[in-house]
Amino acid sequence: MDWIRDHLWESWLALSIVLGVAEMFSLDLILAMLAAGAAVGMIAAIIGLPVAVQVIAALATSVAMLALVRPAFVKRLHSGPELALGHGKLVGTRGLVTEEITGLSAGRIRAGGEIWSALPYDENLRIAPGETVEILQIKGATAYVHPVATLEP
CATH class of the missing domain: 2.40.50.140 (Nucleic acid-binding proteins)
Known part of the structure; x- marks a missing residue:
């Protein structure tokens, strides 16, 4: 646990990468939004904010991405011209x-x-x-x- 505490931004980066790779297999855009939250947590760790603030920032970003960004992405991906064959x-x-x-x-x-x-x-x-x-x-x-x-x- 000491290593994680000493290397918080690397831990957030690893979490973001793992979530991004997992998204490639799931393709439902949920894990990508969580990966974006982990990236914000990484930025908060680089700045030197306390761990509680990092977690809150990551959670807030993840929820905002899931609520605001994902629906627009899903709508755009699933819409397209109607093909008549x-x-x-x-x-x-x-x-x-x-x-x-x-x-x-x-x-x-x-x-x-x-x-x-x-x-x-x-x-x-x-x-x-x-x-x-x-x-x-x-x-x-x-x-x-x-x-x-x-x-x-």
């Missing part, structure tokens, strides 16, 4: 009708450089070739579409 990326895009679409028979549209079978989202609609449609849903290999309103001069 496969045919789901076509939902919300527009296509061109190449074959008439009615509620009774599927027609064809060109969307995303491919030809898709299509049915109207509202089964009472009839969509003529050449019209632009928006893809609202895809089930299997059939796109459910709705015509896009156009302004006529």
Whole structure:
């Protein structure tokens, strides 16, 4: 115990390093915040503050980091662009009708450089070739579409 008392800042540094290495294995950002608290304890030891003040500074910093910094880091790490893969990326895009679409028979549209079978989202609609449609849903290999309103001069 005398060695730790004689080498307080080295003890805080060792604790900070151990917590930092342990964080690399856990990846939940809790141990990193505690390592930051240990680093503040090390700075307090270098300055020559009493052990009680070092411990209080380390604890206060750790709690502040856990309460204020970690949530922002976690939110930033877990957020990102929503990736639409496969045919789901076509939902919300527009296509061109190449074959008439009615509620009774599927027609064809060109969307995303491919030809898709299509049915109207509202089964009472009839969509003529050449019209632009928006893809609202895809089930299997059939796109459910709705015509896009156009302004006529």
